[in-house]
Amino acid sequence: MSEEDERNLGRQTHPQIVKEFGGTYDDPTLAAYVAGLGQRLVEVCETPAAEFRFTVLNSQIVNAMALPGGYIYVTRGLLALTSNEAEIAGVLGHEIGHVLARHTAERVSRAQATGLFAAVLGAVVGVPGVADVAQMGAAAYLQSFSRDQESEADHLGLRYLVRGGWHPKAMVTMLEKLREQARLDALMAGRSPDSIDQLDFMASHPRTIDRVNATMAEVAGVTPQGAWGTDTFLDRIDGMVYGDDVDQGVVRDRVFAHPKLDLRFEVPTGFRMVNGEKSVVAAHPSGAAIMFDGAPARGVSDMRAYIRQVWLKRSQLSGLEAIDINGMAAATAATRGRTKQGEADVRVVAIRYDAETIYRFTFVTPQAQTTQLSTELRRATYSFRRLTAEEKAAVKPWRLRVRKVQAGDTAEKLAATMAPGQWQIELFRALNGLTAGQQPEPGQRVKLVVA
Structure with a gap:
């Protein structure tokens, strides 16, 4: 060039x-x-x-x-x-x-x-x-x-x-x-x-x-x-947004909530969610995965027809049926796919949110895990709903705050003041360049993630 x-x-x-x-x-x-x-x-x-x-x-x-x-x-x-x-x-x-x-x-x-x-x-x-x-x-x-x-x-x-x-x-x-x-x-x-x-x-x-x-x-x-x-x-x-921006939707532990789009859902224990620009992806150590995204309705109101004729028209489907998810017309079907780990079962769900918008779940499970995970993945499907007014108001961004370490402060004490999460102490150490067992010194300025 x-x-x-x-x-x-x-x-x-x-x-x-x-x-x-x-x-x-x-x-x-x-x-x-x-x-x-x-x-x-x-x-x-x-x-x-x-x-x-x-x-x-x-x-x-x-x-x-x-x-x-x-x-x-x-x-x-x-x-x-x-x-x-x-x-x-x-x-x-x-x-x-x-x-x-x-x-x-x-x-x-x-x-x-x-x-x-x-x-x-x-x-x-x-x-x-x-x-x-x-x-x-x-x-x-x-x-x-x-x-x-x-x-x-x-x-x-x-x-x-x-x-x-x-x-x-x-x-x-x-x-x-x-x-x-x-x-x-x-x-x-x-x-x-x-x-x-x-x-x-x-x-x-x-x-x-x-x-x-x-x-x-x-x-x-x-x-x-x-x-x-x-x-x-x-x-x-100091004060910079940390993690997801509210305008892009936020991941809070196992819940994804998007105030602007007025929706939320929850993934099963063991899945870790990542919020992307075009989709939300949750991965499980077993190799199972969930992808959530949105798509235009393209004039199709019947969700079975949408799956069969628009979304997966080249796939061999089984078990195609209409369902209701919290008052919204939806449909689900199963097919097969292949991942880096080998053959996998794929279940798709299309939800008619309004006249123009369809939201979609794709559940991918290694064949040996499909039965074991089926109940939890079904619960994830039916957790999809609109937010209440109180839930919308409660969604706030997490922010990075800089604090000076006081006498008696330890990494564990400071980490416990951060936004809730399973990995508070590990995140505190990573953000502040501290190795395992190392303690911040009095007078040192450290970064905290606060709700």
């Missing part, structure tokens, strides 16, 4: 990336702060006149990415994990390195050469069936760089970090935070935390532990001096 091609692709794709990741986060002061850090790094890179655009995405996913043409993105989920200015500068420097080394352009050029360019754009813009159902398709694809490319971007990011006046060790501490977040994600999904060292962060980078070790070795040769910018950064993110 030529440089002009890169700029054009970035310009065309930018609005679609923003849409897929929940829009831009509505905090102009924070956006200007992040952009200022990015521009400070650009000024000390090899091409200080290059044009870059920095965007904070309104997504809870912990991620950063780059498009050809100088479009750099960080999510508020990543900002929440970050503890100081130097760490986020290291992330931005890494992404700037990908752009200047033309890694993003190389990926697109390679895809064009192999006839996969449509798939690249499909992943970026979220074409159904291409992007990951949990809203991670574009990020995972764009960041699927080779080990050498990641190493080069880490090297360049460290160079720009030091030139910008920040402490080089921030590259190491940020990578360690990403690894601990990945370990927490694995724990919450019912997997061994140690399993993440067999793969990479978001299945797109080389193993994070390898990047930590390599960066530690490189940092050892750099003069250990520079700013951290801890207080400045924490002041900027």
